[in-house]
Amino acid sequence: MCLSTGGKEVVTKAVAQAVPTYSMSCFRLPQGLCQHIDGLLRSFWWGSKEGKRRTCWVAWENMTKPKYMGGMVFHDIELFNLALLARQAWRIM
Template structure:
């Protein structure tokens, strides 16, 4: 983690933590059923950050803090003391068909939203935002080969993180092959970059 994470949490992203805390704090005084808590968490608390997380990469410490706020609200408290969390948070964030409750892990959801932004740039390169980013950060190469650069903005850093996530499951449809760089693409998933090997034919001298 970079050393400025604490500054980011207390500065640029402090309003996100405050907004979630105000919502949760107001709900603590209500007598809510399990279903009511689930609706409030999914439809309100976890939806507040969607726009910000689709543009910026939130610090890991902030994501963990937000997860703890939601977790503590779900399990509740008695006489001012937090109740025991009987189920691990990783299990609660699993889909319901896998035995979880479908809650969002803020860090993973943040990366998913950034990967979607990277996908839009890849699929719609003629949009205004995609053209501006290309002119500034990768004027002479492809988006997938674009580097972070010397002085990137926070948005470009976030998109780069989303692109790294996207590339883990990205495949290429060859089609007519016009935009396929056969010598610069790793054809088989593996560690390291290996080019395709071709046979070299040499004329043998007659015996």
């Protein structure tokens, strides 16, 4: 898939991170699944060509930071899952 950096950002945020949101707000996902989803997001973001991996120029932890801190506001799936569950727990109280 040939997308610009902006296109990859939109696809990642609007589709890949939004699809599991409902299940994450109801259930705590296993840590291994969260790491697998993060790995898929990283692989898509950095891309590959004919099976060869490309260099990751910025650590994923830095990409999950807010924009004012120099990040790109990608979600850390495990922390996002916990935040959604905490939000549901707050509504119940």
